[in-house]
Amino acid sequence: MDNTNFDIAEFRKTLGQFATGVTIITTLDKDGGAVGVTASSFNSLSLKPPMILWSLDRSAFSLPAFEHTQYFNVHVLGSGQNALSKCFSTSGTNKFDGIKTSKGLAGIPILPKYAALFECKTAHHYAGGDHVIIVGEVLKFSRTDASPLVFHDGQYAELGNFF
Numbered sequence: 001m002d003n004t005n006f007d008i009a010e011f012r013k014t015l016g017q018f019a020t021g022v023t024i025i026t027t028l029d030k031d032g033g034a035v036g037v038t039a040s041s042f043n044s045l046s047l048k049p050p051m052i053l054w055s056l057d058r059s060a061f062s063l064p065a066f067e068h069t070q071y072f073n074v075h076v077l078g079s080g081q082n083a084l085s086k087c088f089s090t091s092g093t094n095k096f097d098g099i100k101t102s103k104g105l106a107g108i109p110i111l112p113k114y115a116a117l118f119e120c121k122t123a124h125h126y127a128g129g130d131h132v133i134i135v136g137e138v139l140k141f142s143r144t145d146a147s148p149l150v151f152h153d154g155q156y157a158e159l160g161n162f163f
Helices: 008-015 063-068 082-089
Strands: 023-028 034-039 043-046 051-057 071-076 116-128 131-143 149-152 155-158
Touching: 023 051, 023 063, 023 082, 034 051, 034 063, 034 082, 051 063, 051 116, 063 131, 071 131
Parallel strands: none
Antiparallel strands: 023 034, 023 071, 043 051, 051 131, 071 116, 116 131, 149 155
């Protein structure tokens, strides 16, 4: 494919037509500090063994922590958690300020509210253009009755009635 006339902005808008859930992925850095990032690239990968994947921009400040960690947690956000998503998508802020987390496997932070939680062991990293694809083996999981937060066409949305 010839990418010389490829309109990246239009490509991004077109990708926005695919509604996704919103997640916050947490881990610890090499010094034991809490690290977290908002990601909409989360996806199921395998049931046997149970695996998920997500991706992180190569320029992300948090990339070194996720490249070197053995464990991470994926929090699927629930409706009304827009502000939390925005907080964890902003670089240069203390994302965990004022948030009472608990400790999951290997001490990885667990946020107090979520629609679903996946506690994972890092299985693989793959190059994916300007992103790194991270595959995790799910070791523990839980869910709540919360409706998921959705991202579509550059905006947060909440699910209405199901058909």
